[in-house]
Amino acid sequence: MEIHERVSLVVRFLAEEYPEAACELDYRSPWELLVATVLSAQCTDRRVNQVTPELFRRWPGPTELAAADSAELEAVIRSTGFFRNKARSLISAARTVVAEHGGQVPRDVDALITLPGVGRKTANVVLGEAYRIPAGIAVDTHVQRVARRLGLTGAKTPATIEADLESLVPQDRWIGFSLRLVLHGRRVCTARSPHCETCRLEAVCARVGV
DNA sequence: ATCCCGAGGG
Protein backbone atom coordinates (compact mmCIF):
# COMPACT_ATOMS: atom_id res chain seq x y z
CA MET A 1 0.00 0.00 0.00
CA GLU A 2 1.30 3.45 -0.91
CA ILE A 3 2.19 5.78 1.94
CA HIS A 4 -0.42 8.49 1.26
CA GLU A 5 -3.15 5.91 1.06
CA ARG A 6 -2.08 4.40 4.36
CA VAL A 7 -1.93 7.80 6.01
CA SER A 8 -5.42 8.67 4.87
CA LEU A 9 -6.70 5.37 6.25
CA VAL A 10 -4.92 6.00 9.54
CA VAL A 11 -6.38 9.50 9.79
CA ARG A 12 -9.88 8.19 9.06
CA PHE A 13 -9.60 5.31 11.53
CA LEU A 14 -8.35 7.53 14.31
CA ALA A 15 -11.20 9.99 13.81
CA GLU A 16 -13.73 7.14 14.04
CA GLU A 17 -12.08 5.43 16.99
CA TYR A 18 -11.36 8.53 19.07
CA PRO A 19 -13.99 11.16 18.20
CA GLU A 20 -13.72 12.54 21.72
CA ALA A 21 -9.97 13.20 21.55
CA ALA A 22 -9.24 16.38 23.45
CA CYS A 23 -6.56 17.90 25.60
CA GLU A 24 -6.88 16.49 29.11
CA LEU A 25 -5.07 19.30 30.89
CA ASP A 26 -7.32 21.58 32.96
CA TYR A 27 -6.99 25.27 32.03
CA ARG A 28 -9.08 28.42 31.67
CA SER A 29 -6.85 30.59 29.50
CA PRO A 30 -3.93 30.37 27.06
CA TRP A 31 -1.61 31.28 29.93
CA GLU A 32 -2.88 28.47 32.12
CA LEU A 33 -2.54 26.02 29.23
CA LEU A 34 1.05 27.14 28.65
CA VAL A 35 1.93 26.59 32.30
CA ALA A 36 0.16 23.21 32.40
CA THR A 37 1.88 22.05 29.22
CA VAL A 38 5.34 22.97 30.53
CA LEU A 39 4.55 21.02 33.69
CA SER A 40 3.40 18.00 31.65
CA ALA A 41 6.92 17.11 30.52
CA GLN A 42 7.63 13.50 31.57
CA CYS A 43 4.54 13.55 33.74
CA THR A 44 0.93 12.45 33.42
CA ASP A 45 -1.82 15.00 32.77
CA ARG A 46 -3.63 13.75 35.86
CA ARG A 47 -0.75 14.72 38.10
CA VAL A 48 -0.45 18.13 36.44
CA ASN A 49 -4.15 18.71 37.10
CA GLN A 50 -3.56 17.93 40.77
CA VAL A 51 -1.11 20.79 41.25
CA THR A 52 -2.39 23.52 38.91
CA PRO A 53 -5.45 24.58 40.99
CA GLU A 54 -3.23 25.71 43.86
CA LEU A 55 -0.66 27.13 41.46
CA PHE A 56 -3.25 29.29 39.68
CA ARG A 57 -4.86 30.32 42.96
CA ARG A 58 -1.57 31.59 44.38
CA TRP A 59 -0.20 33.02 41.12
CA PRO A 60 -3.21 33.67 38.85
CA GLY A 61 -1.37 35.12 35.86
CA PRO A 62 2.05 35.86 34.38
CA THR A 63 2.37 39.09 36.38
CA GLU A 64 2.02 37.22 39.67
CA LEU A 65 4.19 34.28 38.62
CA ALA A 66 6.92 36.63 37.44
CA ALA A 67 7.26 37.77 41.05
CA ALA A 68 6.93 34.32 42.61
CA ASP A 69 9.43 32.91 45.07
CA SER A 70 11.06 29.96 43.32
CA ALA A 71 11.21 27.80 46.47
CA GLU A 72 7.47 28.27 47.02
CA LEU A 73 6.70 27.41 43.41
CA GLU A 74 8.98 24.35 43.59
CA ALA A 75 7.06 23.10 46.62
CA VAL A 76 3.73 23.39 44.79
CA ILE A 77 4.86 21.62 41.59
CA ARG A 78 7.23 19.13 43.22
CA SER A 79 5.22 16.01 42.40
CA THR A 80 5.38 16.69 38.66
CA GLY A 81 9.10 15.94 38.58
CA PHE A 82 11.92 18.11 37.21
CA PHE A 83 10.56 20.68 39.64
CA ARG A 84 13.65 22.89 39.83
CA ASN A 85 13.93 23.23 36.08
CA LYS A 86 10.19 23.72 35.66
CA ALA A 87 9.97 26.37 38.39
CA ARG A 88 12.88 28.32 36.98
CA SER A 89 11.49 28.07 33.44
CA LEU A 90 7.99 29.14 34.43
CA ILE A 91 9.10 32.21 36.40
CA SER A 92 11.46 33.26 33.62
CA ALA A 93 8.81 32.62 30.96
CA ALA A 94 6.31 34.67 32.96
CA ARG A 95 8.75 37.58 33.08
CA THR A 96 9.30 37.41 29.33
CA VAL A 97 5.57 37.23 28.60
CA VAL A 98 5.00 40.31 30.77
CA ALA A 99 8.01 42.28 29.54
CA GLU A 100 7.90 41.45 25.84
CA HIS A 101 4.38 40.30 25.01
CA GLY A 102 2.13 42.56 27.06
CA GLY A 103 1.15 39.71 29.36
CA GLN A 104 -0.35 37.73 26.46
CA VAL A 105 0.79 34.28 25.31
CA PRO A 106 2.36 34.79 21.84
CA ARG A 107 0.50 33.36 18.84
CA ASP A 108 3.44 32.07 16.84
CA VAL A 109 5.94 29.24 17.20
CA ASP A 110 9.07 31.36 16.93
CA ALA A 111 8.06 33.63 19.80
CA LEU A 112 6.86 30.73 21.93
CA ILE A 113 10.02 28.64 21.63
CA THR A 114 12.14 31.55 22.84
CA LEU A 115 10.40 31.14 26.19
CA PRO A 116 12.44 28.98 28.58
CA GLY A 117 10.99 25.51 29.01
CA VAL A 118 9.03 25.78 25.75
CA GLY A 119 10.10 23.69 22.74
CA ARG A 120 8.28 22.87 19.50
CA LYS A 121 6.09 20.23 21.11
CA THR A 122 4.79 22.61 23.78
CA ALA A 123 4.42 25.48 21.30
CA ASN A 124 2.38 23.35 18.90
CA VAL A 125 0.11 22.15 21.70
CA VAL A 126 -0.55 25.68 22.98
CA LEU A 127 -1.20 27.17 19.55
CA GLY A 128 -3.48 24.32 18.48
CA GLU A 129 -5.41 23.99 21.69
CA ALA A 130 -5.66 27.57 22.98
CA TYR A 131 -5.86 29.44 19.68
CA ARG A 132 -6.94 26.68 17.27
CA ILE A 133 -3.94 27.53 15.08
CA PRO A 134 -2.56 24.39 13.36
CA ALA A 135 1.01 25.65 13.55
CA GLY A 136 2.53 22.18 13.61
CA ILE A 137 2.03 18.58 14.70
CA ALA A 138 2.97 18.17 18.36
CA VAL A 139 5.45 15.29 18.52
CA ASP A 140 5.76 13.81 21.99
CA THR A 141 6.89 10.39 23.12
CA HIS A 142 3.58 8.78 22.08
CA VAL A 143 3.39 10.38 18.63
CA GLN A 144 7.02 9.47 18.01
CA ARG A 145 6.58 5.84 19.02
CA VAL A 146 3.23 5.20 17.29
CA ALA A 147 4.13 7.02 14.06
CA ARG A 148 7.32 4.99 13.81
CA ARG A 149 5.60 1.68 14.51
CA LEU A 150 2.93 2.46 11.93
CA GLY A 151 5.66 3.15 9.38
CA LEU A 152 4.56 6.75 8.79
CA THR A 153 8.16 7.91 9.32
CA GLY A 154 11.55 6.30 9.63
CA ALA A 155 13.04 9.37 11.30
CA LYS A 156 14.30 9.28 14.86
CA THR A 157 14.33 12.91 15.96
CA PRO A 158 11.14 14.80 16.86
CA ALA A 159 11.89 17.64 14.43
CA THR A 160 12.24 15.32 11.44
CA ILE A 161 9.27 13.20 12.48
CA GLU A 162 7.21 16.39 12.71
CA ALA A 163 8.26 17.44 9.21
CA ASP A 164 7.49 13.98 7.80
CA LEU A 165 4.01 13.88 9.34
CA GLU A 166 3.21 17.44 8.29
CA SER A 167 4.02 16.54 4.69
CA LEU A 168 1.63 13.57 4.84
CA VAL A 169 -1.36 14.87 6.82
CA PRO A 170 -3.63 17.73 5.64
CA GLN A 171 -3.07 20.80 7.81
CA ASP A 172 -6.69 21.05 8.93
CA ARG A 173 -6.30 17.61 10.53
CA TRP A 174 -3.05 18.29 12.39
CA ILE A 175 -4.53 19.14 15.79
CA GLY A 176 -6.86 16.15 15.98
CA PHE A 177 -4.29 13.80 14.45
CA SER A 178 -1.78 14.54 17.19
CA LEU A 179 -4.33 14.22 20.00
CA ARG A 180 -5.57 10.91 18.62
CA LEU A 181 -2.13 9.40 18.10
CA VAL A 182 -1.42 10.23 21.74
CA LEU A 183 -4.65 8.58 22.83
CA HIS A 184 -3.93 5.49 20.74
CA GLY A 185 -0.44 5.36 22.20
CA ARG A 186 -1.79 5.50 25.72
CA ARG A 187 -4.67 3.07 25.29
CA VAL A 188 -3.46 0.52 22.73
CA CYS A 189 -0.01 0.99 21.23
CA THR A 190 1.74 1.45 24.57
CA ALA A 191 5.47 1.73 25.07
CA ARG A 192 5.73 -1.66 26.71
CA SER A 193 3.50 -3.53 24.29
CA PRO A 194 1.73 -2.51 21.03
CA HIS A 195 -1.21 -4.86 21.76
CA CYS A 196 -1.58 -5.73 18.06
CA GLU A 197 -4.24 -8.35 18.89
CA THR A 198 -6.73 -5.66 19.82
CA CYS A 199 -5.51 -2.88 17.51
CA ARG A 200 -7.92 -1.88 14.78
CA LEU A 201 -5.08 -0.24 12.85
CA GLU A 202 -3.27 -3.52 12.31
CA ALA A 203 -4.26 -3.79 8.65
CA VAL A 204 -2.52 -0.54 7.76
CA CYS A 205 0.40 -0.90 10.17
CA ALA A 206 4.01 -1.59 9.20
CA ARG A 207 4.59 -3.04 12.67
CA VAL A 208 8.07 -1.57 12.81
CA GLY A 209 9.97 -2.75 15.85
CA VAL A 210 7.24 -5.17 16.95
C1' DA B 1 24.68 12.20 24.76
C1' DT B 2 23.34 13.59 29.28
C1' DC B 3 20.90 15.68 32.88
C1' DC B 4 16.83 17.02 35.34
C1' DC B 5 13.23 14.24 38.90
C1' DG B 6 8.80 12.36 41.17
C1' DA B 7 5.33 8.79 40.93
C1' DG B 8 2.93 4.81 39.24
C1' DG B 9 2.74 0.30 36.61
C1' DG B 10 4.33 -4.27 35.28
Next chain:
DNA sequence: CCCTCTGGAT
Protein backbone atom coordinates in the same frame (compact mmCIF):
# COMPACT_ATOMS: atom_id res chain seq x y z
C1' DC C 1 13.58 -3.70 40.15
C1' DC C 2 13.17 -1.30 35.64
C1' DC C 3 10.40 1.35 32.52
C1' DT C 4 7.54 5.11 31.38
C1' DC C 5 4.95 9.44 31.71
C1' DT C 6 2.09 14.56 25.93
C1' DG C 7 10.39 17.42 26.96
C1' DG C 8 13.74 20.81 27.05
C1' DA C 9 18.36 22.74 27.78
C1' DT C 10 23.22 22.05 27.93
